[in-house]
Amino acid sequence: LLLASFANPKFYNDVLSRKMTFVVGWGTIHSDQCDISCWRIGNQLFGFFMIPYMPFLGEVFGANRFLPRLLTAISQKSVLIFLTASITACSTISAYDQTAYQQAVNTKVDALVLMDKAVEPYVNHRNDIAAFQTELQKAYEYERGRPLSKITLAQWDILRDPNRDLLGGFLKEWKQEGKLMPVYVERKKDQIGAAFDQIIQLESGKIKTAGG
Amino acid sequence: MATLSNDIKDKIAQQAATLAQTLFGKFINEAVQDGKDFLQRTENDISTWLQDLNEGEITQKNFESLVRGEKDLAEMQALKQAGLAQAAIDTFINGFIQIVISVAVKAIGF
Numbered sequence: 532l533l534l535a536s537f538a539n540p541k542f543y544n545d546v547l548s549r550k551m552t553f554v555v556g557w558g559t560i561h562s563d564q565c566d567i568s569c570w571r572i573g574n575q576l577f578g579f580f581m582i583p584y585m586p587f588l589g590e591v592f593g594a595n596r597f598l599p600r601l602l603t604a605i606s607q608k609s610v611l612i613f614l615t616a617s618i619t620a621c622s623t624i625s626a627y628d629q630t631a632y633q634q635a636v637n638t639k640v641d642a643l644v645l646m647d648k649a650v651e652p653y654v655n656h657r658n659d660i661a662a663f664q665t666e667l668q669k670a671y672e673y674e675r676g677r678p679l680s681k682i683t684l685a686q687w688d689i690l691r692d693p694n695r696d697l698l699g700g701f702l703k704e705w706k707q708e709g710k711l712m713p714v715y716v717e718r719k720k721d722q723i724g725a726a727f728d729q730i731i732q733l734e735s736g737k738i739k740t741a742g743g
Numbered sequence: 744m745a746t747l748s749n750d751i752k753d754k755i756a757q758q759a760a761t762l763a764q765t766l767f768g769k770f771i772n773e774a775v776q777d778g779k780d781f782l783q784r785t786e787n788d789i790s791t792w793l794q795d796l797n798e799g800e801i802t803q804k805n806f807e808s809l810v811r812g813e814k815d816l817a818e819m820q821a822l823k824q825a826g827l828a829q830a831a832i833d834t835f836i837n838g839f840i841q842i843v844i845s846v847a848v849k850a851i852g853f
Contacts, residue, residue, distance in 0.1 A: 624833065733827060
């Protein structure tokens with residue numbers, strides 16, 4: 532209510548609605564429904580915008596001498612809110628996700644353990660391979676459900692593709708050949724381990740949010 | 744509509760430049776080092792695989808798969824750098840917004 536207290540009574544509701552849109556991240560601005568949550572203003576920055584007002588809020592309620600200054604400041608700050616809102620942009624890539632990171636690490640470990648068995652006949656490890664492929668699919672589907680994960684998904688696609696020469700290709704080769712040479716398996720483990728590291732390093736390099 | 748003074752704009756530009764220098768300078772150095780490490784690793788690997796092939800530890804088909812796998816790995820690394828660049832841009836934008844707010848709020852007198 533304080534946010535619109537200086538407004539012309541005729542426009543009070545319009546001003547209040549507009550300002551509350553910036554406070555909560557969505558609402559009505561001049562009759563238009565707006566969702567500005569992707570601008571990273573609203574709930575996340577509400578506390579930040581309120582910080583300068585905090586020392587005054589208590590005073591305002593106890594002494595009216597601060598009221599004119601506070602209201603002027605609010606008026607100026609509302610201009611700032613518009614200015615900053617106009618220069619903000621949505622994220623271009625998903626933020627760090629602990630589950631995605633953990634899944635990539637776990638899948639890497641399980642992949643390398645499974646690859647060790649490729650020196651033995653494929654048919655002896657059908658169940659292990661099926662269980663691993665389910666785990667791999669779960670990690671992929673988790674990533675697919677995240678917003679702005681196009682780049683990480685492209686990495687998983689290369690890694691899983693049976694027509695390429697990383698994990699997908701290795702499993703296909705194992706199936707076709709029956710079993711593989713020990714030195715080859717070791718070399719492939721290094722290569723596929725490094726491929727998993729690209730996914731893991733990208734995830735750990737993403738922006739860490741408070742919730743992440 | 745109120746506008747920001749030149750003094751405020753200068754302060755914002757100065758702090759944004761420092762932020763960009765720190766953030767993107769670090770990113771570029773890391774990306775260059777990552778690329779160098781990759782080339783070095785590939786060079787060593789190919790040399791090892793050739794030796795394995797000569798000693799009959801791997802087949803010609805295995806060797807070819809390892810070389811093609813290196814190409815796939817290079818693609819994954821390029822994607823990682825693209826993703827890290829996007830994350831750096833997002834970090835810069837967030838930092839820039841905080842600079843604008845902080846400088847402008849200070850200028851008002853709080």
